[in-house]
Amino acid sequence: MDQGINRRGFLKLGAAGSALLATGSGLTLLSGCSSNDGPAEGYRYFRQQDVDLLTPLVGAVMGPALAAAGATAADGMKAYDDLLEGAMPGTRATLFQILDLMQLGAARWFLTGTWAHFADQSDEELQQTLADWSAKENGIARMAFKGLTQPMHMAWYVKPEAASTTGYPGPPKRVIA
Amino acid sequence: MKDLSTLQIKVDDPWKNPAENGWDVIDGRTITDNRTLEADVVIIGSGAGGGVSAEILSQSGLKVIVLEAAKLKTSDQFNLDEGEAYRDLYQEGAMRATKDAGMTILQGRAVGGTTVVNWTSSFRTPRETLNFWRDQYAVDGLSREELDPWFAAMEKRLNIEKWLVPPNANNDVLKRGCDALGWHAEAIPRNVSGCWNIGYCGMGCPTNAKLSMLVTTLPGALKSGATLIHSAQADTLIIEGDTVTGVKVHPLKDDKTPNGATLTLKARAVISSGGSMQSPALLLRSGVPDPHGLVGTRTFLHPTNFAYGIYDQEIAPYYGAPQSMYSDEFVFKHGVDGPAGYKLEMMPMHPGLNSALVGGYGETAFEHMQRLPNLAASIALLRDGFHEDNTGGKVELRDNGEPLLDYPVNDYLLEGTKRAHLTQLEMQFAAGAKEVRPGHAHAPYYKSWKEAKAGVANLEYAPTITGLGSAHVMGGLTMGQDDSRCTVNSDGSYKHLNGLYVIDGSVFPTSLGVNPQLTIYGISARNATKLAETLTA
Numbered sequence: 001m002d003q004g005i006n007r008r009g010f011l012k013l014g015a016a017g018s019a020l021l022a023t024g025s026g027l028t029l030l031s032g033c034s035s036n037d038g039p040a041e042g043y044r045y046f047r048q049q050d051v052d053l054l055t056p057l058v059g060a061v062m063g064p065a066l067a068a069a070g071a072t073a074a075d076g077m078k079a080y081d082d083l084l085e086g087a088m089p090g091t092r093a094t095l096f097q098i099l100d101l102m103q104l105g106a107a108r109w110f111l112t113g114t115w116a117h118f119a120d121q122s123d124e125e126l127q128q129t130l131a132d133w134s135a136k137e138n139g140i141a142r143m144a145f146k147g148l149t150q151p152m153h154m155a156w157y158v159k160p161e162a163a164s165t166t167g168y169p170g171p172p173k174r175v176i177a
Numbered sequence: 178m179k180d181l182s183t184l185q186i187k188v189d190d191p192w193k194n195p196a197e198n199g200w201d202v203i204d205g206r207t208i209t210d211n212r213t214l215e216a217d218v219v220i221i222g223s224g225a226g227g228g229v230s231a232e233i234l235s236q237s238g239l240k241v242i243v244l245e246a247a248k249l250k251t252s253d254q255f256n257l258d259e260g261e262a263y264r265d266l267y268q269e270g271a272m273r274a275t276k277d278a279g280m281t282i283l284q285g286r287a288v289g290g291t292t293v294v295n296w297t298s299s300f301r302t303p304r305e306t307l308n309f310w311r312d313q314y315a316v317d318g319l320s321r322e323e324l325d326p327w328f329a330a331m332e333k334r335l336n337i338e339k340w341l342v343p344p345n346a347n348n349d350v351l352k353r354g355c356d357a358l359g360w361h362a363e364a365i366p367r368n369v370s371g372c373w374n375i376g377y378c379g380m381g382c383p384t385n386a387k388l389s390m391l392v393t394t395l396p397g398a399l400k401s402g403a404t405l406i407h408s409a410q411a412d413t414l415i416i417e418g419d420t421v422t423g424v425k426v427h428p429l430k431d432d433k434t435p436n437g438a439t440l441t442l443k444a445r446a447v448i449s450s451g452g453s454m455q456s457p458a459l460l461l462r463s464g465v466p467d468p469h470g471l472v473g474t475r476t477f478l479h480p481t482n483f484a485y486g487i488y489d490q491e492i493a494p495y496y497g498a499p500q501s502m503y504s505d506e507f508v509f510k511h512g513v514d515g516p517a518g519y520k521l522e523m524m525p526m527h528p529g530l531n532s533a534l535v536g537g538y539g540e541t542a543f544e545h546m547q548r549l550p551n552l553a554a555s556i557a558l559l560r561d562g563f564h565e566d567n568t569g570g571k572v573e574l575r576d577n578g579e580p581l582l583d584y585p586v587n588d589y590l591l592e593g594t595k596r597a598h599l600t601q602l603e604m605q606f607a608a609g610a611k612e613v614r615p616g617h618a619h620a621p622y623y624k625s626w627k628e629a630k631a632g633v634a635n636l637e638y639a640p641t642i643t644g645l646g647s648a649h650v651m652g653g654l655t656m657g658q659d660d661s662r663c664t665v666n667s668d669g670s671y672k673h674l675n676g677l678y679v680i681d682g683s684v685f686p687t688s689l690g691v692n693p694q695l696t697i698y699g700i701s702a703r704n705a706t707k708l709a710e711t712l713t714a
Contacts, residue, residue, distance in 0.1 A: 063539035086270020090579040142641040158260030158529035167550040171257035172184035
């Protein structure tokens with residue numbers, strides 16, 4: 001195959017990523033940003049540092065979709081939290097591991113191409129970060145991009161008020177017999 | 178397309194008052210003390226394998242307990258809300274994915290298993306697949322001729338027949354495209370009775386027209402004296418010497434974590450019917466003897482890739498029977514064990530699923546989401562497990578014992594995906610699409626087949642950016658008489674322990690090349706009947 005990846009290269013990258021995740025989690029534990037902090041106020045699962053990190057990103061990823069439903073980035077973030085209710089504890093633990101890692105500037109640089117915290121970037125800068133991040137060639141950056149943004153979309157568009165902005169007329173009504 | 182949002186659905190729910198029907202149904206959330214229950218047979222899992230087994234074994238006079246981790250949810254609660262369906266009826270709330278996030282996995286977690294949320298496609302196992310199993314794994318007694326009577330019996334039980342109602346606009350794209358190109362296309366057999374053709378199979382059928390295990394074999398088993406325990410998770414098998422004598426169970430709270438009580442189920446026979454990933458994980462947690470280290474290996478997904486077409490006319494991919502047309506033009510085109518073959522079907526698209534698959538960010542992403550009413554979504558399901566470069570994935574345990582599938586996306590799958598993308602692009606342009614985009618993070622919408630061909634040639638086919646998913650998890654506990662490569666005999670008995678049987682899709686030595694439910698029904702009916710004969714002899 002002309003554009004194919006080298007499998008051994010990918011596995012090596014995977015191993016490096018796991019090592020990075022392990023180190024990152026260790027570092028965040030040392031710095032006090034551990035996954036034991038408990039959920040932020042008003043949230044069932046996301047911790048305050050996750051809310052601070054991800055809310056600006058939700059705003060940038062969802063773009064005009066939020067305003068079209070009369071909503072804000074905070075509403076999108078709450079929807080993301082709702083989605084986690086269906087997940088298993090192990091599913092959430094994996095997500096939190098990536099989020100712990102992304103508290104580190106070095107990890108953000110490796111994954112997204114910039115050291116800056118998402119909350120410290122302007123709207124234009126965030127769009128540029130997403131453009132750079134989604135075009136990255138390293139496998140771990142691609143996994144992080146998909147792993148974080150895919151659930152954001154799903155979490156938002158399953159909400160009836162968001163679903164209606166896509167032109168979906170909505171489901172039939174179930175009436176209890 | 179008619180707007181169905183004003184349609185009212187009012188249908189009786191057979192599960193409204195289980196006790197009034199004389200059904201013995203225990204809600205695990207109410208079990209707060211440690212207790213022991215005994216039966217002839219304990220069946221772990223209530224999906225395609227467990228449901229069929231439960232009915233057959235109960236009707237032969239055996240005392241059966243069916244155990245299900247999911248909370249009971251039935252048609253009165255199927256309110257067609259996409260988010261609630263993912264939360265309550267899917268593994269990991271539909272957030273399940275392979276270890277490196279390369280493939281997303283939609284698998285059911287419900288009383289009735291995946292049959293409650295599947296799209297009703299019902300095919301007999303291809304002859305080529307069954308012959309491959311016989312030749313490569315010494316699978317015994319499961320030739321197409323030997324299985325045909327079992328398929329016929331289950332087709333009768335579940336009213337499986339070719340869907341003769343005209344396809345919805347989404348499925349009509351497949352028919353038009355294939356017809357124009359001279360490719361095979363045919364109507365799909367479905368397990369429905371009095372289907373309303375509304376399109377919500379994936380959220381729990383609100384009309385009970387889909388003949389899932391929830392409304393067929395499970396009520397059948399309960400009527401014959403079986404007990405159903407839901408909201409309770411099988412933790413480990415109880416192994417005494419070389420015999421399985423029961424299972425240790427943790428009742429679950431609403432948040433799916435153990436409530437602290439322990440339920441012990443004892444039986445002469447224990448059947449693992451949790452489905453692929455869950456069944457291998459149960460055996461791994463239990464530390465079963467496994468001399469060749471095979472448990473969890475050879476897990477397959479029918480890695481599925483996508484193409485999205487935009488049409489001038491309204492498609493409304495959210496309404497109408499979700500799958501009604503298919504093409505087998507490319508399934509065995511390059512032989513059974515050559516480059517990956519693929520089955521072509523269509524996929525229903527509701528806003529949540531659409532957004533997760535289409536992806537992107539910012540303004541462009543929202544523009545793409547707003548094209549939903551005019552969008553047709555085709556899929557190609559790659560046959561995995563037939564070629565030496567494609568041995569599938571391996572089930573591992575997370576630290577807390579939950580299953581996780583390690584299935585790296587390799588060149589074999591990426592090459593097959595690239596060919597399948599081209600096939601779908603050609604098909605959708607032939608069906609009259611104005612623009613088509615393959616499911617690939619870096620691909621734009623192409624305006625013509627010529628432009629698409631050139632575009633795909635220059636796309637990077639690599640894991641994660643190449644959109645892949647699965648709604649068919651198979652294998653992990655390979656069946657066959659070759660002891661060095663298989664863990665389960667062709668009759669479902671585990672090779673290295675007495676009293677343990679595996680009756681679900683995890684026994685498949687490869688993927689199938691067709692949607693799996695009818696294969697699971699047929700083989701399960703055959704092996705449960707054999708087990709009933711043994712236990713009542």
